[in-house]
Amino acid sequence: MKIIIIGYGWLGQQLALPLLQDGHQLYVTRRSADVLTNLPTAISGLVLDLRQPDLAQDQQLLALFHDALVLCAIPPGRSEPDNAYQISLQSLYQLMVQAQSRAVIHFSSTGIYQGCTGEVDECSELLLHHPRVQLLNAGEQALKQFPQCITLRLAGLMGPGRHPGHSVAGKTLSDPNGAVNMVHAADILAAINALISDNTWSSAVYNLSCPELITREKFYLRAAESAQTEVTFIRDATQSRRVLAEKFSRRFGFRYRFSSAPDALIHCF
Template identity: 80%
Template structure:
């Protein structure tokens, strides 16, 4: 579900693994951008009565659903929550096997210090409310695994380009990033496990790295320039040991700095 940047990082490798895979877009015109031999279909989750869509019911039957639909800065909360609620109802009607929902560690906005999956959320923040509502919509499904992803990096998404010409704050704060290849391996791990027990997990490079270390190296590799101002901004470090312990998972990139050369 959703074939934006993250969906595209996952779809082709999973298809090459031998899975019968379908990707969705909201309109037919963007389906033409799919890689050769990839099957796609139009499905707008904002539309009512999806449970009457016979094509969708057939494709979702017994399927593992990967939900890579971000809320987007321009989305209203109602659209995002409604979309995921409609997806839940479609999966129930079609008797899907399980859903892996890609959420975001942005849900910890307002928290400081070390945070993990048991941390209390700052529910007064609108972004936190939006992400939490999306998680709750899909966690109604009997087999739902929620992966809260740290900042995304990978091919075409180099952090050195995103900060070019900018002045950043909080040089001593923690950086929380995860590479697309580690997200892919986490999905492969869940498929191999095949138990589909519902759970909530953070995915973030586990080695502690400061923002200054990370972004200066990122800018150096990308041949861009950026600066830091010294301030006392409080930050948070996302802990992600739960997934590693549960599935004996080892990150390819323990340090986010090591992942930078794999973002071109």
Template identity: 55%
Template sequence: MKMIIVGCGWLGQQLAAALCRKGYQVTATRRSVAALADLPASVAAIALDLNAPPVNDEALNAIFNNALVICAIAPGRQQPGNNYVESLQQLTALMQGAGSRGVIHFSSSGIYQGLDGDTDETAELLLQQPRVQLSAAGEQALQQFTPCITLRLAGLMGPGRHPGRFVAGKTLPEPLAPVNMVHSADIIAAVQSLLALPALSSAVYNLSCPAPVSRQTFYQQAAAMLGSKVDFDLHTNMQRRVDPQRFIRQLGFHYRYHSACDALTDCD
């Protein structure tokens, strides 16, 4: 099967290497030719700037024809010059014109910003918040293509991305709130579970370590592993816990790292 990873950054590179080992024909894209040099040698790479005016490129259409596309473009922040939604609209048009097989979209559990308690894929979003509005618009842009599987990823951790690095010496809020994290190895395993299905159907899934862990427990352990410490503001409001059960139930999926604390051992 042909696979294309659009926006092949930290997570995409790990996924590309894993898929190549499984025998998939993988093509990775980045916005510029210069950025392609960092990609694994085993992965075919092309420059694709979705912010540029669309062109009817026969060679590009041939690459995308009958390919399963994985969109790993991060939304960033909603501010002038952020063409995230327009880029995904252009990607949708490209897939439609080329006759792609389907798309898996790496979205973010940040789309639930402002919500409290256990939060699943049916939660009503607070679209008045800029970050939520941007993420939702991006999801909707890609969902114009079918089948589209939207994976709402919790906070990312894994090789080269140790959470303790981002909090050392800081004072963090909400010590008792649940932490929502997912290891890159579990994201890759989730994608491989989807690829093993007889056919893809459009759906939305959360990916997050299923065992509840408090922010205080997690970040204190993460900081201690790196020989530092983190403090907490004692003011507490209970925050959302991203519920990953739909993917577990429907795919029979088993997380390698049931707890975010367990996943810290495979971060650096």
């Protein structure tokens, strides 16, 4: 299958080589050429700025995107110009429509549940007065117009070179008794393979998060010990959320390699 990864950042790099090794034809894109140097053999890199006009009229792009599975891994960012994220995804939608792409898997974030407390799932009401929620929701809506769009709301990312113990090193965290929501890159890859094997591409929204409950304090203390760093907690009354991710497991018979987030820590170096 022809697969195009839009946004060849950390997550794209975790996915590209295994997908290539499974026999797929891989293309990856970034906005600047320097990031695309030294790509693994047989992975083709393409400079693509989705904010440029008239991309859906570019015949070479249309040929590339035709019948392709598109993995949209563009991060929403925090310092982009106003609406840049939404504009980019709207442009991608138009390009895929014109090219008649096969399907798109959009990597969104469980950060879309910001402000929610307790257990949340794909049916939970979003609190759109939060700017971050507005941003993520606008991105999802831009791509959900595509007839074959699967949105994967990813919990906190971890994997090779992205160890949670390093990200919290020296910090004081709140909400020690709240639930931690994390997902390893290996399980994201496995979810993509499950979707490819299913090959129906029915539009839907799914959460991906390690399903076993563990508190933030227990997880981050173990993460800090694993990474040989230190983290402390304040005792506060913060009410956090636990992301439920059973919907994807039920639909595809999916089993997480790392059901418990601490089990993945050794695989984050």
